[in-house]
Each structure stands twice: as C-alpha cells, then as structure tokens.
Amino acid sequence: MFELDYLEITGRLLAAILFGGVIGYEREIKGHNAGLRTHILVCVGATLFSLVQIQATYTTIKLAMESPNLFQVLNTDITRLPAQIVSGIGFLGAGTIIVTKRSVTGLTTAASIWATASLGIAVGMGYYFIAFSGCLIILLVLMAIRKVFRVQDYKTLEISYYKRKETKKAIQDYFDRQKILVMDMDYLVDSYKEDKAVYLIVYTLSIPDKLGSTRIVGDLSELDSVIGIRTIKDF
Incomplete structure (x- = not known):
C-alpha cells in the first residue's frame, strides 16, 4: 500500500519516454537545438524526481503509522535537501551550454547531468529500483535513440x-x-x-x-x- 510497485514505476518511465519523445521529435525535424534526446532526458529526469518524491511520502506515512510516537514526522519535509540539489545541478548543467551568435551546443549534456542528479537522489534515499531503471533508460536514450529514430x-x-x-x-x-x-x-x-x-x-x-x-x-x-x-x- 505504501510503495510503488515495479510495474507502475516502469510504466511511468516508459510513458515519459513516449511523451517527451513526441515533443522532441517534432522539434528535431524542424531543426531546433533542443531535439529528441534532450526532451526525453528532461521528461525522464522530471519523472524520476517525482517518483522519488512520491516514494518518500509513502515512506514517511508508513513510518508514522508504524510508530505513532513519531507522528510529528509528517510535518517534516524530507525532500527539502533533494530540492536544493535539483536547483544546484541546474546551474551546473547550464555551464555546459555554449551559446554563440550562430549555434547552441551542450543541451543534451546539460539534460543528462540534470537527469543523472535524480539517479543520485534515488540511490541516496534507498530507492534502488527507481535508480536502476532510470539509469538504463537514460543510457538507452543517449546511446540508441539515434539508431531507432532516423531523424534528419x-x-x-x-x-x-x-x-x-x-x-x-x-x-x-x-x-x-x-x-x-x-x-x-x-x-x-x-x-x-x-x-x-x-x-x-x-x-x-x-x-x-x-x-x-x-x-x-x-x-x-x-x-x-x-x-x-x-x-x-x-x-
């Protein structure tokens, strides 16, 4: 009751690939800098952050119900520190983007850094299946997406x-x-x-x-x- 099952986690991550890919494909065929892989990585990363948030909430509720004397833990936001990590990694990713008068480079690298931060948070909070499945999907996007979808x-x-x-x-x-x-x-x-x-x-x-x-x-x-x-x- 107080955790996401593996099938639900996998389904949500696959849905993130689908929805991010649809938008990214439309952008890429029109020659925009942020294309297929960048959109998928951002969508998958946001999904991973959300899954960690949901699982952390379930863990907090379960702990409070099992130990009534710790009921006040519900007033504690255990995702406060991860939220700061998300903001900090955003600045680090922005540093990999190079903008000139003629081009923009580094968008996919910035997106992969941001998405990888979600893996670190998932591992640190002990949600290993979320981290493992997210890692596989990020690698799939970076290494194989160009071979599957033949974008101009x-x-x-x-x-x-x-x-x-x-x-x-x-x-x-x-x-x-x-x-x-x-x-x-x-x-x-x-x-x-x-x-x-x-x-x-x-x-x-x-x-x-x-x-x-x-x-x-x-x-x-x-x-x-x-x-x-x-x-x-x-x-």
Missing part, C-alpha cells in the same frame, strides 16, 4: 576562404552533387590576411544519412582557396 541530421559548418565568388560557387556545387540542403547561411568578411579579404560563411546543413560531417570537411578542405573549416554541433 543537421550540422553547422563554418568555412573561411579567399576568392569569394569562385569559392562560394565551388562549395555550392559540392553541396548539390552530394544532395546536401542548405537550411541557413550567415555570411561576413572575417578579417584580412596577407592583404587579402578572408570571408566567413556559416552553413546550417541538412546532411544525408550516408554522408558524415568528417567527409564533408575533408572534401571541402581540398579546395585551394579554403583556409579553415570548423564543425559546430550539439553534443
């Missing part, structure tokens, strides 16, 4: 080069041959080197599954007028 891959590529018109055309010709779609583009004159203007283009690309960003960087670096390439992506 978006990458941000920063290219520095000379010879503006010729190089820009050569890059676009390469994208056309490889069926790479340019979703967004940011263009500026970066600096001057050896009395030559150095141009900088930041491409947001939709890349086919068979083509990796490493190969794209290697191919484009063979252009004589390209002097630097950098990939920017969400971890």
